[in-house]
Amino acid sequence: MSRLTLILGLMSAxxxxxxxxxxxxxxxxxxTLAALVWQGDDAGRVIVWEIRLPRAAAAFxxxxxxxxxxxxxxxxxxxxxxxxxxxxxxxFSALFAVIAIFFGLTAFSALVLPLAAILGAAAATAILxxxxxxxxxxxxxxxxxxxxxxxxxxxMSLAMNLAPNPYSLSDLVNWMMGSVANRSWADILLAxxxxxxxxxxxxxxxxxxxxxxxxxxxxxxxxxxxxxxxxLVIGGTSLLAGASVATAGTIGFVGIVAPHIVRPFVKxxxxxxxxxSALLAGMILLVADIGVRMLPLQQELKLGVAAALVGGxxxxxxxxxxxxxxx
Amino acid sequence: MIxxxxxxxxxxxxxxxxxxxxxxxxxxxxxxxxxxGAGKSTALKAVAGIAPIGSGSVRIGDRxxxxxxxxxxxxxxxxxxxFRPVAWNxxxxxxxxxxxxxxxxxxxxxxxxxxxAAVDSALVKSDAAHLAGRAIHTLSGGEQARVHVARxxxxxxxxxxxxxxxxxxxxxHQLSLMQTLSNEAASGRAVMVVLHDLELxxxxxSRVIVLDGGRKVADGPPESSLSDDVLRxxxxxxxxxxxxxxxxx
Numbered sequence: 369m370s371r372l373t374l375i376l377g378l379m380s381a382x383x384x385x386x387x388x389x390x391x392x393x394x395x396x397x398x399x400t401l402a403a404l405v406w407q408g409d410d411a412g413r414v415i416v417w418e419i420r421l422p423r424a425a426a427a428f429x430x431x432x433x434x435x436x437x438x439x440x441x442x443x444x445x446x447x448x449x450x451x452x453x454x455x456x457x458x459x460f461s462a463l464f465a466v467i468a469i470f471f472g473l474t475a476f477s478a479l480v481l482p483l484a485a486i487l488g489a490a491a492a493t494a495i496l497x498x499x500x501x502x503x504x505x506x507x508x509x510x511x512x513x514x515x516x517x518x519x520x521x522x523x524m525s526l527a528m529n530l531a532p533n534p535y536s537l538s539d540l541v542n543w544m545m546g547s548v549a550n551r552s553w554a555d556i557l558l559a560x561x562x563x564x565x566x567x568x569x570x571x572x573x574x575x576x577x578x579x580x581x582x583x584x585x586x587x588x589x590x591x592x593x594x595x596x597x598x599x600l601v602i603g604g605t606s607l608l609a610g611a612s613v614a615t616a617g618t619i620g621f622v623g624i625v626a627p628h629i630v631r632p633f634v635k636x637x638x639x640x641x642x643x644x645s646a647l648l649a650g651m652i653l654l655v656a657d658i659g660v661r662m663l664p665l666q667q668e669l670k671l672g673v674a675a676a677l678v679g680g681x682x683x684x685x686x687x688x689x690x691x692x693x694x695x
Numbered sequence: 696m697i698x699x700x701x702x703x704x705x706x707x708x709x710x711x712x713x714x715x716x717x718x719x720x721x722x723x724x725x726x727x728x729x730x731x732g733a734g735k736s737t738a739l740k741a742v743a744g745i746a747p748i749g750s751g752s753v754r755i756g757d758r759x760x761x762x763x764x765x766x767x768x769x770x771x772x773x774x775x776x777x778f779r780p781v782a783w784n785x786x787x788x789x790x791x792x793x794x795x796x797x798x799x800x801x802x803x804x805x806x807x808x809x810x811x812a813a814v815d816s817a818l819v820k821s822d823a824a825h826l827a828g829r830a831i832h833t834l835s836g837g838e839q840a841r842v843h844v845a846r847x848x849x850x851x852x853x854x855x856x857x858x859x860x861x862x863x864x865x866x867x868h869q870l871s872l873m874q875t876l877s878n879e880a881a882s883g884r885a886v887m888v889v890l891h892d893l894e895l896x897x898x899x900x901s902r903v904i905v906l907d908g909g910r911k912v913a914d915g916p917p918e919s920s921l922s923d924d925v926l927r928x929x930x931x932x933x934x935x936x937x938x939x940x941x942x943x944x
Contacts, residue, residue: 446782575800579793581782585745591769591797636783636830637802 370640372633376647380428383654387424388416390658418552426551427657427671428650430612431622433563435649436642437608438623439630440570443577443638444601445500445509448628449687452609453620455509456516457492461613462544463520463527464488469540470531478558486562486610492516493602493609501598546619546672548657559611566607567646573600574639581638619672621679622649628686696720697742697772697854697885701751704734704741710749712738713909721853724880725887726896728921729906730930735889736777738906739856743774755854769797773850777858777889779843781831787842788827791817794849817849818842820875822868836863844872848879855879857888861895873899893921893930893940905929 389400395415402408403416438451452458468474468484499512524544528537576597579587584594612619626649627641634640653675660669697719704712712734719725727735740746742753744760753760755771763771773794781790788803794817795810803814818824823841831839840863847855857876861869869892877899880886890896896903897917905913905920907929913920926932927943935941 575796578785578789578802579796579800581785582790582793583776583780583782585740586774586776586779588765589743589745589769589772589774590793591766592800593765631783635786635789635802637785637789638783640802 370634370644372630372644373647376644376651380647380651380654383651384424384428387427387654387658388420390661391415391420419550422551422553422556423548423657424654425553425556426548426615427654429556429559429563430548430616430619431626431653432646432650433566433608433612434619434623434653435626436567436570436646437605437612438649439627439638439641439645440573440577440601440605440608441623442627443580443641444573444598445496446580447509448631448690449510449624449683451621451623452489452605452612453618453623454683455492455496455513456520457489457496457513457605457609458613458618458620459517459520460492461485461489461610462618463524464491465614466524466540466544467527470527472532482558482562482611482614485614486607489610489613490602490606492520493606497598497602542670543617544672545670546617546675547668547670548616549668549671551615555615559615562607562611562614566604566611569600569604569607571642573597573604574642576600577638617672619653619675621675621683622653624686625649625679625682626652628682696754696756697887698754699742699751700754702738702741702753703749703751704737704746705749706737706746711909712741712906715751715906715909715911717904717911717914719854719885719887721883721885722880723885723902724877724900725885725902725904726890726900726917727887727904727906728890728893728896733906734909735906736858739774739858739887739889740776743772743856744768745774766797769850769852771852772854772856773847773852775843775847775855775857775860777862779839781839784830784832786827787823787829787831787834788814788818790831790842791823791827791845791849794846795851798851813849813851814845817845817847820848820878821845822871837865837868840864841868841872848875853883854885855887857886859889859891861888861890861892869895893926897921 388404389397395412399408399412400416403412434452441450442448464484464487465481468480474480496509496512500509576592579590579592580594580597587594627645630641630644630648634644656674657671660671660674663669700716702712702715703710715738729735737746741748791814792803792806795806795813799806799810818827821841821844823845826834826838826842831842844860847857860872864872873895876886900917902915903917903920904911905925912929913925931943932940933943
């Protein structure tokens, strides 16, 4: 484990404890600390253990998943602007989830929603991978991503029009804007297997991603297997993006910002980038969620909206700098 | 040891390498020469297992290359492409460390002592030791080329195939690279280079194979394979009054 990973890990743990102190219900710090170690009154323990900590865990897990997915996709597509949100992977994931919700499929099992979300993510990633395989450059891939995003948006509207199920539109909008409010441990446990398997697949692909830096042919001549690397990253990021959409709706840009910040600290190595990006992205989303909880607004600001408000300008800044580096 | 027999490689329906046979033994330093479009790079790629073989066979050691898996091939043979883009601004030593990928797929700082020693010595051999910690995109074209050559030298493979390793090197580094490759051959490796500089080939290589239109037209020591007839017919040059090559005509 590198020193950077260790530092980020410790910071994550500290932030996680800190997040137990933040919430809309006024609660003295002493009571919160007591509840954390399972002391104090019942109400305090419920607030900390059943409301604040699961919400913090969901924010961190979703952020880490998006950061890892972003770093993995960037390594595979060799583009620092790749990320599930930008490439339409999250939008397709949300589309499949919406179809499952609106056509009443989610009534069969709690697993239907995450499975639909993962399937949607896999469909979009597969389209991108086929394009990348046929030699599509970075710009083409981003354009395909934009196309996938708008297509998913249009199909979502269509699904809402055709749906026989009178699911509350405001619930849906809430979910699509991205939020981890009111998430329970059960929600996290449901997403955990997909998150863990997805993370493992992307991490296993790490050395192959570094070899791919020299191009597919050279990577193959080094003894790497570019096809296996591609399948691992596609499978892994589909699971990560799908499970995070199922948990928190669509949240964009975290997967771009975190790897961009980490890259100079790991000498631009696509493998060493993975774990620190996940940790940093988890922290970013956790901080954003604490901010959202503390903001004195009438109605809570949605986490996805907050992420886009900060991440959108950063995305534009990175893109503009790239344009200058390689005209 | 590499032996190629009856090799045919098609690109877009055309045979760009046609009925090519040659062998490359340990200790040999062989140049592959020919005019633009003669099929040199494609032949090298086919031997390296990168370009699909139409017909004929490539044997590496005592085994048919077609039946070899990636890792066995990577342990036996290393290939330097003509074009060497690097997607990320990697550190030079991490690029050279990729030469050890089949032994240890780790960045330089996490390599074991033996792999690290191989990287260090390769960097010294290609006069790139002072560039080890630099980011690749901050290096000049010639410096980048030396880092990529070091990646090849660091490899555990005994057969090295280099496609225009001297391109973009200054004259002094061209000479020192040819000397280094000659030393590698002397130490038991089999080395093949695609070269455009026929005088460099004649001076350092034990053998020169000349391709023209995908076919082999000469194979032997430089003085016989680069005969006046071949120079005029294939390269459209002749020896001038001062001994240098001038356009024939």
